[in-house]
Amino acid sequence: GRNKLYSFINISCLAIGIAVCLTIALYVIHERSYDQFHRNADRIFTITGTFKMGSTSVNINRFSYATGPMLQKADPRVEGYLRGYKPYGKINWQNPAQTDARFSEKQNMIFADSRFYEFFTLKLLRGNPALVLQRPLTVVLSENAARKYFGNTYPIGKTLRYNNEYDLEVTGVAANPPSNSSLTYDFVASISSLGSMKDLAPLVNSQSVQAGSLLTWLQLKEPSDARKVELTLTELSKTEKDAAGDKFILTALPETHLHMNFGDFSNTRYLSIFPLVAGLILLLALVNYMSLATARATTRAKEVGVRKVMGAGRSRIAGQFYTESALYALLAFVLGVGLFLWFRGPFLNLLQLKIDDSFLFRPSVLLFFGGLLVVVIVAAGSYPALVLSGFNPVAVLYGRLSRRRGGERVRKGFSVFQFTISMSLIICSVIIGKELYHIRHTETGVDRENVVMIPFSKTLAHYGAFKQKVGMLAGVRRVATAQFAMYDGTNAFSVKLPGTDKQLWLSSMGIDNDFIALTGLQWKRKPVSELDLYDENHIVINEAAIGKLELPADPVGHPITMGNKNYTIAGVMQNFNYQSLQREIEPLCLFVTKDTSYERYGSGCLFVKIDARVNIPTVIESLKKTYGAYDQQTAFEYRFMDEAFDNMYKAEDRLAAMFDVFTVITIVIACLGLFALATFTAEQRMREIGIRKVLGASAVSIGKLLSVDFLRPVLVAMLIASPLSWWAMNKWLDEFVYKTPFSWWIFPMAGLSLLGIALATILFQSVRAANANPVDNLRVE
Numbered sequence: 001g002r003n004k005l006y007s008f009i010n011i012s013c014l015a016i017g018i019a020v021c022l023t024i025a026l027y028v029i030h031e032r033s034y035d036q037f038h039r040n041a042d043r044i045f046t047i048t049g050t051f052k053m054g055s056t057s058v059n060i061n062r063f064s065y066a067t068g069p070m071l072q073k074a075d076p077r078v079e080g081y082l083r084g085y086k087p088y089g090k091i092n093w094q095n096p097a098q099t100d101a102r103f104s105e106k107q108n109m110i111f112a113d114s115r116f117y118e119f120f121t122l123k124l125l126r127g128n129p130a131l132v133l134q135r136p137l138t139v140v141l142s143e144n145a146a147r148k149y150f151g152n153t154y155p156i157g158k159t160l161r162y163n164n165e166y167d168l169e170v171t172g173v174a175a176n177p178p179s180n181s182s183l184t185y186d187f188v189a190s191i192s193s194l195g196s197m198k199d200l201a202p203l204v205n206s207q208s209v210q211a212g213s214l215l216t217w218l219q220l221k222e223p224s225d226a227r228k229v230e231l232t233l234t235e236l237s238k239t240e241k242d243a244a245g246d247k248f249i250l251t252a253l254p255e256t257h258l259h260m261n262f263g264d265f266s267n268t269r270y271l272s273i274f275p276l277v278a279g280l281i282l283l284l285a286l287v288n289y290m291s292l293a294t295a296r297a298t299t300r301a302k303e304v305g306v307r308k309v310m311g312a313g314r315s316r317i318a319g320q321f322y323t324e325s326a327l328y329a330l331l332a333f334v335l336g337v338g339l340f341l342w343f344r345g346p347f348l349n350l351l352q353l354k355i356d357d358s359f360l361f362r363p364s365v366l367l368f369f370g371g372l373l374v375v376v377i378v379a380a381g382s383y384p385a386l387v388l389s390g391f392n393p394v395a396v397l398y399g400r401l402s403r404r405r406g407g408e409r410v411r412k413g414f415s416v417f418q419f420t421i422s423m424s425l426i427i428c429s430v431i432i433g434k435e436l437y438h439i440r441h442t443e444t445g446v447d448r449e450n451v452v453m454i455p456f457s458k459t460l461a462h463y464g465a466f467k468q469k470v471g472m473l474a475g476v477r478r479v480a481t482a483q484f485a486m487y488d489g490t491n492a493f494s495v496k497l498p499g500t501d502k503q504l505w506l507s508s509m510g511i512d513n514d515f516i517a518l519t520g521l522q523w524k525r526k527p528v529s530e531l532d533l534y535d536e537n538h539i540v541i542n543e544a545a546i547g548k549l550e551l552p553a554d555p556v557g558h559p560i561t562m563g564n565k566n567y568t569i570a571g572v573m574q575n576f577n578y579q580s581l582q583r584e585i586e587p588l589c590l591f592v593t594k595d596t597s598y599e600r601y602g603s604g605c606l607f608v609k610i611d612a613r614v615n616i617p618t619v620i621e622s623l624k625k626t627y628g629a630y631d632q633q634t635a636f637e638y639r640f641m642d643e644a645f646d647n648m649y650k651a652e653d654r655l656a657a658m659f660d661v662f663t664v665i666t667i668v669i670a671c672l673g674l675f676a677l678a679t680f681t682a683e684q685r686m687r688e689i690g691i692r693k694v695l696g697a698s699a700v701s702i703g704k705l706l707s708v709d710f711l712r713p714v715l716v717a718m719l720i721a722s723p724l725s726w727w728a729m730n731k732w733l734d735e736f737v738y739k740t741p742f743s744w745w746i747f748p749m750a751g752l753s754l755l756g757i758a759l760a761t762i763l764f765q766s767v768r769a770a771n772a773n774p775v776d777n778l779r780v781e
Contacts, residue, residue: 009676010292011332013669017285018336018376020665023347024278025368026340030355031271033180033364034257038121042223043079045250047216047233052246058505064212065204067233071218075232077225082119083191084215085111085203089603092459092634093187094161095149103148104635109187110215111194117174119219120183126156127172133190140172145186162189164459164633166197179356182257209236218250226250273655277425277662284418284666286376288673289332290383291414292680293325318386325381332380333373350657352650411677412713418670419717419754420724425663426750427725431740432656435733438740439649445576446486447520450610451641453485454623457603459633466630467606473622475614480514485605486578487644490588495549496561504548506562509578510591510604516573518609525556527571534594538570545587546572562589580648581738607641667754671761678710678762682769690774702770707762714758718751 035041048061068081091109095101113119117129117140124132125143132140139160146155150170159167168189177184194200203213220229233248251259258271307317348355359365460466463481471479484490490507513534515521524543527533533540539560546555555569570592575585610619620638627636682689689702726742733739 005679006292006676007328009672010289011328011335013288013672014285014329014332014376014380015335015339016665016669017282018333018372019339019343020662021278021282021372022336022340022369023343024274025372026344026355026360026365027347027351027353028271028275029362029364029368030180030353030359031258033359033362035180035182035254037178037180038253040219041254042252043220044119044253045218045220045226045229046253046256047218048249048251049211049233049237050247050249051211060211061215062211062213063216064206064208064210065214066206067209067212067214068216068218070209070236071229071233074236075229077221077229077232078218079221080115080119080219082113082115082217082219084113084116084217085191085194085200085213086215087111087200090455090457090637091187092161092163092457093149094164094633096159096161096167098149101149102633102635104637105186108185109189110185111189111191111200113191116188117172119217122177122181122183123175125173125175132172133188135169135171136190136192136196137166137168138171138193139168139187139189140174141170142174142186143176146170146173160187166193168193179354179359182253209233217253223252226252274658280421281662281665281669284421284669284673286379287414287417288669288676289329289380291411291673292676293380293383322381326377329377329380330373333376337369350661351654415670415674415677415710415713416716416720418666418673419714419758420720422663422666422670423717423721423750423754424725424728425659425666426754427721427746428729429656429659429663430746430750431725431729431742432652432659432732434743434746435736435740436649436652436656439581439652439736439738440646442577442581442738444581444645445521445574446578446641447518448486448642448645450612450616451486451518452608452610452620452623452638453641453644454606454608454627454636454638455485455603456606456627456631457634460627460631462630466626469626469629470606470608470623473619473626475611475619475622476608477611478514478518478609480518480607480609481512481604482515482607483510483604485639485644486519486607486641487580487648488605490578493562493589504587506545506549506587506589507578508562508589508591510593513592513594515592515607518607521576522574523571524574525554525572528556532568532570533592537567538592539567540571540573540590540592541569542573542585542588542590543575544585545589548587582736584737667757671757674710674758675761675765678706678765681709682706682765686769686772689769689772690776693770693774699767699770703763703766706766706769707759710762711755711758714755718747718754722747722751 038044046061047063047067048059049063050057050059065083068083072078072081086107087109090104090106092102092104094103112133114130114133116122116133117124124140127140132138139162141149141155141160149155149160150158155170155173158170160170162168174188191204194204206212218229220226227250230248230250234246237246237248308314344355456463456466467479467481470476490509492505493508494503495506496503516523527538527540532538539562541549541551541555545551546553549560551558551560551569556571558569560567560569573588573590577585578588579586608619608623610616623638624636685706692702692705726747730742
């Protein structure tokens, strides 16, 4: 029975460690395998540039229409190029033959050169790669998009309406891109279409190498030519203008996913943290395994002694123990793979990732799995086999082995190591959670409660009437308009500092006169006259802009040049957070308009403040109905402002959730190990316990005696873990401008909770041993 318990604990701990390791490895291998499936992956490069704009530098990854062809002509090392234009914002697509097949899609479309399907290794299911994008106004759909807009009918030759204006002919259907592709377009239209779209036609007119609107990929003859091609680009852009500060960088396509994710760098930061934690958890499980195996070894010491006296060599005994260990490890590995397959789905959901099932059978993944199996078998078997086969037969048969302290010291060292990691993870978990709570409850200067944001585009007729109608709906307290949804980006203007050649970038946003009241923004310096506020020549700035633009302490009435226009500062707003709290508040200027027509922006966002005690779904329903009456072409969408705010910390949320999972796993492994060791020690001291009981010792004193020994490693672990985790969390918190203060109570709290868990584990075993019948114990042997 006891042996079964040990084996169960041993195998299940190791299986959990293996499952965690496999799950994290799958994620890391997948992240590092992006875009490697393209035939010429190592020779395809993306271009980014750093351009000097006055005294600031701007990173740009979009270039002019002429950049690709001019570079290929100027540098024989460039074998080919491919240009792509990704429209900003949302696009409305509709199958004209079906009124209900209308959707608003974001960020999944590109206008590309006709060589797109030859340049990249992306599979076409229908259509000829060389011909599908030859003509203007043609589009290739992914399988998903074809099913979404055409159901099961054959889509080739049918049309899709782009942004309610242009009909594009479907000329091909492409396989859905693999999960490790950074090119995830559902719609690829021909770049020659741009010329026939009035608002996009100017994009194709450029005659020089400069920043622009098109992504540009290059295929070089040799990967090593990249540095020389960068110099050619610099030369070409110099001849166009005085571009002394311009710098170009070519990045190999497989590296762009990790190095150039301008938007979402959230996943890259996990790539260094997770493998470390996974490695530690596997190490914990192996340490447990070896610690238990050597502890139980002493019970088999007599067997080893007898076999040695009978003439068995050390290598033969080691071989036998090694084989036993290897079988246990193999069993644990099989169980671990089962756990991994079961746990993979929830893990990917937590990280909001998608990994194709077929990816599991990639050679790199299978190789890692095989490698891990070998490591586990070698590590799990080696230490026990060496210790066991090294017993001295004379000492063993005289019963002196139980007095050897070496093995016990090693086991205590193992326990210290396990609890150090558990304690560190508990502290990190608490601090990450505390920081996320702090961010969500920091005063940002914006009233986000019950505010719904509804984006609209130029397809919405009579915006003024629509806004008025919404304002009159039951449950709506206030309405306002802005150029963008909150936390969804701003415009930028270059500003010339008065009396100098210095230029700076200033974020800007157009708002109407109701916006300030609706969002609860506060004035630092109110405008002298309301009329100043609304005319075209006045702007409002925030406090952060005063210092950055070197303006006087009271800048009202001060002139300022933005873009090519002169403005006067009408007022100053108190600083408020309009970006993530990981950044400081940047300088901002607001253009305030009295009229609500918003015609000059063509699109914008309606902000609706809903009363506190109304049924929100009912209000949303009436908003949708009202919107539908003014816009039949663009789908209704809405978002709550506090939701948009929380969304900026998705990466941190995922990190926190993962840390919680890791912490629980580590504590479970450490406690199972402790439980098994406590059981084992109690067994070894059965006779001693029996004698003490006969001599009148109470169960409590015996329990204390057995426990004290085990709590020392936990206390040592607390002393080691506290400074370690303090250092790691300080580094992590450095990424935030708004940090939660470090609280001293976290360390004793984590220590006490761990001590409590360990104590409960040991006491359970100690009390059982102390309550056993002494007569049975003394009858042993």
